[in-house]
Amino acid sequence: MNAQYKSKSIFSNLAADLPSSIVVFLVALPLCLGVALASNAPLFSGIIAGVCGGIIVGIVSGSQLSVSGPAAGLTAIVASAILTLQSFEAFLVVVVLAGLIQLILGFAKLGIIGDYIPTSVIKGMLAAIGLILIINQMPQLLGDRSALPANDEESIVPAGNIFVNFFKAFAHITPGALAIGIICLVFHFIWEKIVVRKKGFIKLIPAPLLIVFLGIGLNVLFASTGLLPALSGGYLVSIPQAGSAKEFVSFFTSPDWSVIGNTQVWALALTVALVASLESLLSLEAVDDMDPFQRVSPANRELKAQGLGNIVSGLLGGIPVTSVIVRSSANVNAGAKTKVSAILHGLLLLSSVAFIPFLLNLIPKTALAAILIFTGYKLAKPALFKLYYQKGWDQFLPFIITIVAILATDLLKGVIIGIAVGLFFAFRSNFRKAVFVVTGxxxxxxxxxxxxxxxxxxxxxxxxxxxxxxxxxxxxxxxxxxxxxxxxxxxxxxxxxxxxxxxxxxxxxxxxxxxxxxxxxxxxxxxxxxxxxxxxxxxxxxxxxxxxxxxxxxx
Missing domain, CATH: 3.30.750.24 (STAS domain)
Incomplete structure (x- = not known):
């Protein structure tokens, strides 16, 4: 099947790729904003990452159906890094260096690193990310007034850690935000139940887009009827609006290279590179399994593509990118055939912030929080814990210890602890099975x-x-x-x-x-x-x- 597509013009499948790119764009837009929100980064940086993931990674990658952009799996690392460095511009250096490390990994042919991490640890990592998303986004869902930025401007980092912010938010609830957030979240669960039993066009309707429209509609309803105080200012998405092309270019942020000698910057870059690479390789494998033409994507080339995407994203003011399974699966289900779909979705993201930022600024942040909390639930749903418990202690303990370690420390340390526990059980299993003694x-x-x-x-x-x-x-x-x-x-x-x-x-x-x-x-x-x-x-x-x-x- 690969030869079939190599012999054709890149635009020969445009009839399938263009509609798919629109679907992916509609899925990606709220997720780019939501991931940036969860990362405590400027919302515009999420769009930049989505553009770079679509265009740069899309062009260089060997995958025909994978779609890259800002990922929920990196939110905890990004938020912690920005807090540690106390500057978003300093964090951009981390993104660029992470991209360079990924390039090195690609040229060193280390695309097989994901195969050496136990599945229980990977699932534990994803479950921990899900729990972090839920805990981290509850203040936004509740409309925590104490977390609002001064003068309704974009905040860099809220005070305290995610657990402190979680409990503190219940004392500063905004009724309008809570109402919109709860309705959006409940609708998301109901929509998921409806769609899973259906076939055809309804499966192509992206739930995140419906949540965004629902959030905007509810806020307009509150404003027109006075049923609840309408949300404004810091409760809404804030994307800068340009009056000219020159002004639009000025919105992009450059890295602060003065921190290049900071050892923390290099340690954070290594963390971002490893986690982003792992997530990309896992997503790539899943997308190849979904590909109806069963094409195999080169893992080492994917690392190079992701590295280049992160370098450009960091230079322009974007957060890190990875291959993302949600957008990729939407791309497959929409009928995409080549990478043109991913590239066009990146161009659509760029056009949206250039020409319709006023529409994006109507989106309540609590609606984005509902999307991310639902994503967190999908990553850490109770059925997953039950499944690993049923698999036995040699699978359950590495899984649960990885989760606890990540929540107690950080993502990289938690994964390392999980790998150590997984190796212990692997050695233990081999130790028991290597010698079999029967007497009588x-x-x-x-x-x-x-x-x-x-x-x-x-x-x-x-x-x-x-x-x-x-x-x-x-x-x-x-x-x-x-x-x-x-x-x-x-x-x-x-x-x-x-x-x-x-x-x-x-x-x-x-x-x-x-x-x-x-x-x-x-x-x-x-x-x-x-x-x-x-x-x-x-x-x-x-x-x-x-x-x-x-x-x-x-x-």
């Missing part, structure tokens, strides 16, 4: 499976030492892919000294794999001839037969 009536079966490392040495020694005089022992190494030299040494010592306790030992190995047993052992030279060694080239069916016969005997 002075007959012992030691079956070595998979990778038998030095970590299993104590367990094997302990069981071998318990073998009584006159016993029969089978040491089955047919299923072992690797046996550590320490383990080989323990087994050889046992075989050599077995005649002293009148123990008969049968060592079963495969001719396909040399596990490093000494020539003395392989030659059956254990002085008293008590070793009966089986050395044969076996195939899988033979191994299965041996297992079925041996196990009942020692059960």
């Amino acid at each position: 009536n002075k007959k012992y079966l030691f079956r070595l499976r998979k990778d038998v490392s030095f970590l299993n040495k104590a367990l094997i020694k302990q069981h071998l030492e318990k073998v009584p005089e006159g016993a029969q022992v089978i040491i089955d190494a047919l299923r072992a892919d690797y046996i550590d030299k320490d383990i080989v040494e323990v087994i050889e010592d046992f075989i050599i000294h077995a005649p002293l306790k009148n123990i008969t030992v049968q060592l079963e190995t495969s001719g396909f794999i040399d596990h490093g047993f000494s020539d003395k052992i392989l030659a059956n030279d254990n002085r008293d001839g008590h070793l009966r060694r089986t050395y044969t080239r076996v195939i899988i069916s033979t191994r299965q037969k041996k297992e079925s016969k041996a196990t009942p005997e020692f059960a």
Whole structure:
């Protein structure tokens, strides 16, 4: 299928890509504003990121259907970084450096990094992001008066952390904002239930766009009827309006390069780069699965594209971009066929802030908060916790510990802690499965499976030492892919000294794999001839037969 599209003009599928780009634009516009809002960044920076994600990443990426832009998964990092640096212009340096790091990762062919992180940790990270979104957006949903910026201008960072702001907001509720937010949120859940059972055109109607229209309509209703005080000023989106092209260009913000020597800037850049890369690679894999033509997108090229997108976004005053599954899935469902759809959606975003900012400024922030809270719920819905609990402790604990660690520290530290816990359970599982011991009536079966490392040495020694005089022992190494030299040494010592306790030992190995047993052992030279060694080239069916016969005997 790839060849089919390479041979065509880039605009040959415009009949499918243009309508799709409009759908994606309508989905992306409120999300760009909402993610910027959740990141405590200027709302205009979210649009810039959406434009760069659509145009720059769209052109360079090897994916035909993936759509990039500001992502909910980075909101906690961005908000924390801006708070730490106390300057949005300083944070823009972080975005540019993160892009450079992503470029390096791409050229170093590290697009496989996502494959080495346990799924339970990834799901835990996404669930933690969802909880952070919910907690962080509740003050906006409630219309927290204490969080309003001075003089109705865009705020940089609210005081306190998200937990303090969450509880404080309940003491400063604005009735109009709360009413609009609750109605929008309930409508979002109801719409989701309706659409999931439907087919056809209704699935193409973006819920975020309906929420925006509903929020604007409710606020107009309040203003005209006096039912509740209408929202204005800091309660509404604030996008700068330009009277000329020159003035519009002046709205873009340049990085403050004076902080380039700050070690915190580089640490934050590394964090943004790693998390953004991971989220992009996961999204890319999901989009490829949804692609009706089953095209495979090159992961390393995607890292380069994301890096270039972040460099341009940071230079122009935008927040970080990643490949985003919500916009990408909307693109697929709308029938897009090539990357032209993503590029056109970026151009539409640019046009919206250039020509209709007055319409965007009618959007209540509480409506955007409802969209983000719903997104957070989808990432951290109770069914996900139930699913991982049912999978067992080796999956549930890394999942839940990752969530708690992220909420207690930050995203990168939490993920590292989650990976450490996941590796512990992986080692534990391998440790248990590597050595299988069955005993009965002075007959012992030691079956070595998979990778038998030095970590299993104590367990094997302990069981071998318990073998009584006159016993029969089978040491089955047919299923072992690797046996550590320490383990080989323990087994050889046992075989050599077995005649002293009148123990008969049968060592079963495969001719396909040399596990490093000494020539003395392989030659059956254990002085008293008590070793009966089986050395044969076996195939899988033979191994299965041996297992079925041996196990009942020692059960």
